[in-house]
Amino acid sequence: MAHQLQYIHDDIKRSCFEDMFFKADVLFEDHLLVWLISGETKIVQADHTHVFGAGDTLLFPRHLLATVLNYPKDGLSHQSVTMHLRSGQLKDYYQKNGLSNHLAAVPAQPAFQIFGQHPLLKSCLASLVPYFELKEKLPQAIASLKIEEAIHIVRTIDPGIDQLLANFAEPGKIGIVDFMERNYMFNMSMEKFGYLTGRSLTTFKRDFKKAFQTTPQKWLTRKRLELAHYQIREKNRKPSEVYLETGFENLSHFGYAFKQRFGYAPTERVE
Known part of the structure; x- marks a missing residue:
């Protein structure tokens, strides 16, 4: 069955992958x-x-590059x-509750917040499930209350999360070399790499060429193949396990590019 995505509100959705990765x-x-x-979800x-x-809850922060892999299980x-x-809603929340002093003065680095199976947060999100039986969208007033409830709970569980939730800054200009060396395996458009x-x-293209003496696409392909080569040769992982994690979308294309770069197929054992 194909991916099913159901919205009960613009900000609340349920997704289902019946029998597919x-x-x-x-x-x-x-x-x-x-x-x-x-x-199961791997990030x-x-x-x-x-x-x-199953049962875990997490906060996926904005402006964070990651690869998400979802699998059926059991x-x-x-x-x-x-x-x-x-x-917009977070700003309204902080102002309405007199929490303007919590607004982040210094942008925090986005990072996953993992809440496991905390009963407060789990019960809040589980309470949304019956609403997906509605024939119409969830009224705005109720949706806003549920989202505000979730914000209250997240801040109760982790008071330090204000540094993340109350940071509304856009990405500023940063060093291109360090950023690309850390994030080259993510299959993003050049526009998004530039934005970040x-x-x-x-x-971005001009600064990249100056820093690396080549085009972004050529450099990205080389770096991804080198990472895949290391995972296969040194970590004994299978090509089918690594090609997605190293920025390739198609296994056959990965195999062709790998052989062009290293002179043998990724499935071959070379002594």
Whole structure:
């Protein structure tokens, strides 16, 4: 069955992958609060991999590059409920509750917030499930109350999360070399790479050529193949396990590019 996506409100949705694997390199404009009902989710970052199972809740921060892989598990489809925490509603929340002094003065580095199976947050998100039986959209007033409830709970569980939720700054200009060396495995457009480094597309390409003496696409392909080569040769992983995590979308294309670069197929054992 194909991917099913059901919205009961613009900011509240349920997704289901009945019998299929899903992979995407993502960069979200909003914070996403996610409750995993069934299945398994693997989130791959530049320097860490997180694995979440049924019942787990997490906050996926905006402006964070990651690869998301969703799998059915234990005979059950992959299902999750997701709530968007948009900047506009967060600003209203902090102002309405007299929390302006909590607004982040210094932009915090986005990072996953993992809440496991905390009963407060789990019950909040589980309470949304019956609403998906509605024939019409959830009224705005009720949706706003549920989102505000979730914000209250997240701040109760982790008071330090204000540094993330109350940071409304856009990415500023940063060093292109360090950023690209950490994030080259993510299959993003040049426009998004430019946005995350605080540059227009034209400026990004110009600065990239100056820093690396080649085009972004050639450099990205070489770096991804080198990472895949290391994973296969040194870590004894299978090509089918690594091609998605290293920025390739198609296994046959990966095999062709790998052989062109190293002179043998990724499935061959070379002494």
